[in-house]
Amino acid sequence: MNNKPFIIGIAGGSGSGKTFFLNCFLHHFKNDEITLVSQDDYYIPAGEMTAEENKLYNFDLPTTIDHEQFSVDIKKLLKGEVVYKKEYNFNNPLAVVKILEINPAPIIIVEGLFILHFKEIMSLLDHKIFIEAEEHVALDRRIKRDGMERGYPEDDVLFKWHNHVMPSYKEFLLPYKEDCHQVIVNNNNTPDHIISITEKIAEDLKVKFCKERG
Template sequence: MNNKPYIIGIAGGSGSGKTFFLKCFLEHFSADEVCLVSQDDYYIPVAHRMTAEENKHYNFDLPRTIDFDHFYQDIVSLINNEVVYKDEYTFNNPSATSKTLEIKPAPILIVEGLFILHFKDIAEKLNLRIFLETDEEVALKRRLKRDLEERGYSNDDVLYKWYNHVVPAYKEYLLPYRESCDKIVVNNTQIADDIIRITDEISAELRHNLFGE
């Protein structure tokens, strides 16, 4: 691949449906056509030096919790047609075994995460910015379902983080960039067809513009 990739930034707060949106979007492309870099894999590990109680109150929703230098360098490497190897982040669970991710360069590079528009050096490289927007009460329900069922947090822990960490971070580090985005996707429904339709439209447009299809 001699040309630089077309870089898509997908930003959304917790509970905005980024995971499902990405799943639907990626189904339109082969592994040779698209690669993904997720901000979540660049959290600075802290579990080994905190008690369980400290871990509960640690604020992950701040830019400084991300290893920005590593995050940015891996994006640059992919732009320069270099393969990236990265340990998968295990969401601060010291008992979990992470796997090594192999990210191969491709004509389309997707960068996703909460702070990607706040990180100026990354934002400037994006060719297309997609903002996933969800009403706060809908996003909270999704967050509760995920953290209670998948990560074993208590209801009180989730609500504490939501009101003290998640919402303030969204309003400070993401919402101000909403109007600078090329596409705003409102995702308040549990109906999969809505997101599937939107990703169909965006993918068809990209395939036409990038691959002449």
């Protein structure tokens, strides 16, 4: 690999369990071995909105993402540079905005809904992982998450799911499923399944690194 970082792209629709997968995967490495760049931190600020405006605003479109800066920052990490980025606060005016320090590492994880749709970003990926779940499972997870973490009424969650989330998933992510190196079905809510999968991928990567780096 000539010390070039190995970039893994992890894509999955809402409710696929991508966040849990990522947390499990990162757990298998030391901090200086791996770094994460999340599409969520590249939303173009939409400004303050009322509850009704927030319900109607479609966050599930590629145009809501500053994909050019996303790409620039990935390339900086490839060159060994540190990236500083404001953490996105999901339009919550009460949230304390953090400045993220994203350090270069031998393994770079790039995750998000549109990472395969953005051609320049997809071209940088060495290994692509697609995480999916059956729609009813994913919707149930979304309802629970948005209710507990963001206080959204279930009716609002269902509106966004049927009008924004699923149409976007089918148009901007699902077509790339067959181009991925691995497809992981995550319908099971018990953690053992995902932990074992991430452990196997991590072990394979570490063996690969040892061989290629002598």
